[in-house]
Amino acid sequence: MYVYDEHDRQMAVERVAQFRDQTERALAGELAEDEFLPLRLQNGLYVQRLAPMLRICVPYGMLRSVQLRRLARITRDYDKGYAHFTTRQNIQLNWPNLEDVPDILAELAEVEMHSNQTSGNCIRNTTTDQFSGVQSDELTDPRPYCEIIRQWSTFHPEFAYLPRKFKVAVNASEKTDRAAIQVHDIGLQIVRNEAGELGFRVHVGGGLGRTPMVAPVIREFLPELDLLTYLESVLRVYNRYGRRDNKFKARIKILVKALTPEGFAEKVEAEWAHIKDSPSRLTPEAIDRIKSYFTEPAYAILDNATELLAQQRFENRGFDQWLKYNVDVHKKPGYAIVSLTMKKTGTPPGDVTDRQLEQIADLADEYSFGEVRVTHEQNVVLADVRQDRLLELWQEIVPMGFGTANLNMLTDIICCPGGDFCALANAKSIPVADAIQRRFDNLEFLYDLGEIDLNISGCMNACGHHHVGNIGVLGVDKKGEEFYQVSLGGASQHDATIGKILGPSFARDDMPDVIAKIIDVYVNKRTEEESFLDTYRRVGIDPFKERVYA
Amino acid sequence: MPDIIFRDGSIRQNQWNVVQRPENGEALDIPTQQRVLIPADLWVENRERFIGNDDVGAWLDSHDEPEILADYVNDLPMIAVNFPKFSDGRGYSSARLLRERFGFKNELRAIGDVLLDQLQFMKRCGFDTYELRPDKDIRKAARCLNFFSQGYQAATDTDLPLFRRRAS
Incomplete structure (x- = not known):
């Protein structure tokens, strides 16, 4: 994986010194809360329900053992001895002290880690397929492109105060999309054109949250050397024209929809025409340099066992x-x-x-x-x-405790921290996940059900990706009480689909029964080969509705 | 008038007054004996009167399109870009367009809700001078302009991104 050179190291150290200075000024009262807010968010620091929360960046999900050990030490020295893997391949600490954060960042920088741009209205961590580089069906390893995007987006002077947060994901497999690129602000699908050249199909304007959307394609083929100038054009159009009057309409998906994908693409192309041949155009040497960090490890020559x-x-x-x-x-x-x-x-x-x-x-x-x-x-x-x-x-x-053989099964639940930790949440999510896991504790039964994505979010912000769960659960607040809305049919891969809401929401205690009834309908209606999603797509939502609300 | 920060961190006396947009129906009132910045669209409308006058510059609000000045940039002794709220980032794009696309050569100034922690971004995007919000400590500006010794990307300050500098 990528290793810092002297430039990366220097900027990492400078970043820590900058945040130390900012924190000192904030604690001294020289920075108002709203002035400190974007500064701390762009260093991953939230102020949460019970304590600050620090989101540490794991670029496109890659970690070395030395980094894991340092994280362990940090959770012991500065936190309560545990951490949380997020739904965007990052890691969160739930209990750090605000005044310790600069020291934590300094410790992270020593092992080439940081929390840059893990929150705030800026370009966030670029994510990709966790099987990059080791699966047989990818066109090329997407991680070097993620690293190129990481460097370009880090401390970008023009795009630190965007209308809203901005997430990029890259996928290189034609069959699978484990990065769910079509529900990102920019989704890059690595493709080859008819001439056999490598490039990207560019999706813009996907996202979850309050207004879930699957991203339309705004360019069928972008040559790989043009990656950064094109991204810069998309971001510039967004920075200039994205809505800033209403936080809930500020994501790029709203702009793409307002201009239509064609209209948006035209604006991007017009911008790009000015800068596509600038020195920001990538060079084969620059790409090769990054690729040289993602070479194969020293595999033994083996036969399949x-x-x-x-x-x-x-x-x-x-x-x-x-x-x-x-x-x-x-x-x-x-x-x-x-x-x-x-x-x-x-x-x-x-x-x-x-x-x-x-x-x-x-x-x-x-x-x-x-x-x-x-x-x-x-x-x-x-x-x-x-x-x-x-x-x-x-x-x-x-x-x-890592060997539960439930990967991609009903109990391999994606779940945000929810109302137990998060200040934004309307409802708790962890107890719902726990109750469902307890209800479905028979592995044989789970295997019989096959792959089912069950995703739980504690609020509209959709950190638990509930819209794209085959079964999605969303916590809602009704007059101060926690309820849960269920949606069915969501999917996050190449067939990305936003799930459909089943009907009125349920009390927390009812959730395991509700899920059981949904599963029941699937078991009764499925044909031998059908997955949950297949059956849902064939029979539609009505049989589920009838059973659950009977 | 509050002092002005230069991109090298030095502090000098401000000589320019920002003339606000006149209310509906009112005429543009330009103080004499002073150097003034007037709303950019009004400068364009009245440009015959102002071209050649080095005491009259223009200012763009965050929602103004810098394109309106594209044909005249170097007829202006100064262009200022207003940040109505520091978290409104449109001015960074405006600055880069004025510099890199329209070739503006004279002084580019950040005005409005200009705080310390955004100064280095402004510098990288081509601003030369900064009118810091008066409640902020101007003595800390030099440090905040130089937290980073370099950047990954090309911007107005360098057209060579780090990947090209690494190669050389």
Whole structure:
């Protein structure tokens, strides 16, 4: 993965000094609260319901073991000994002290980490597929482009005070879209044109929140060297013309809709015509330099361990299930991609203790070249595990709580921190996830149901991506009481769809029953091959409505 | 009048007055014996009167399109861009367009809700001078203009992004 050079290091150190200075001025009363607000947000610092919350950036989800160990130490020294993996591949601390934050940032900078632009009305962390570089069906590794975007967007002088936050995601697989690019402000799909040249299909104006939208395509093919000048053009059009009078209408999706995708694209093209040949145009050398950090690790020359695994699976049912659900095919023979699930019932989705962070670091060093990836489903991936060591790994992780073989199952719930922690939330989300996990604790039944995305958000801001869950749950406030609205049919991959609201909302205690009834309808209506989403798309929402509101 | 910060951090006396947009129906009242900045569209409307007068510049509000000055930029001794609220970032784009697209060579000034922590961004986008909000400590400006020794991107201050500087 990317390693800082002297320029990156220098700017990281300067950033910490800047925030230290800003924090001192804020504490001395020289900065009004509204003046300090964007400064602290652009350093990841929220003031939350119970304490400040610090969102630490994990660029496109990549972490080294040394960084995990440092995070563990920080949670011990400055927090309550645990952290939270977010739905945008980042990590949050829930209990730091405001005056300690500059020290935390200094500790992070020592291991090439930061919290730049993890909040605020600026360009946020660029996200991508957690299987980048190790899956066989991608056109190219998207991570170098994410890093190029990271550098371009970091401290961009023109785009630090946008109308609203701005999120970019990149995907390189034609079959899957684990980055959910079509619900981002800009979604970049890596493609080849007819001449075989590499480039991007550019989607602009997707998003969740109050007005969920799937992003239209505004350019079918953008040559790779033109990436940054084109992004700059999109951002400039947005910065100039995006609405600033109403926070709820300020995202780029509203501008794209108002101008129509064609009208918006025209404005971008006109802007781009002026700058496309400027020195900001990428060079093949610049791309190659970044790519040189994402080369393959020193893989052993192996054959697939098919027979060994077959025997081990035969002898051990638990291992067999785990292999089936939590382990994916690797592009290299003899290797496998392992997802560690952070969704053990009884623990809020995505929460990890300091000790677990260190355990993950040890596992990375022992099994996967010292690197891990954080997923937007709030799990952790060991991307390069030898097949002949899978059993050994599984035996280690089960007692740690990372071996629940429920990846992509109903209980692999995406869930925001909700009303237990977040000042914005209308309702709690963690207890709902917990109650559903407890209700569906039979793995055999879950396997029979197959893949179902269940996503829970505690409010409209949709950090739990409820709109694109096959089953989405949204916490709403009704006269001071917490209720939950259910939507069905959402999808986040290439078939991105915003879910449809089932009907009136439910009390929290009813939620496990409601989900059970929805599952019931699926089980009764499905044909042999159908997933939940397939059945929903075939039969529509009415049978679910009838059963749930009967 | 409050002092003015220059891009090198030095502080000098301000000589320019911002003339507000006249209320509906009222005539533009330009003080004599002073250097003035008038609303950009009014400058354009009355440009025959002002071209060649180095005591009359123009100011753009955050929602004004800098394109209206595109054909005349270097007829103006000064252009100011107003930040009605520091969190309104349109002025950064206006500044870059004036400099990089329309080739404005004379003094570009940030006025309005100008605070310390935005100064370096303003400098990178081509502003030369900054009229700091009077309640802010002008002695801290030099430090805030120079928190960073370089940037990743090209902007008005350098047309070479870091990836090109790294290569050389």
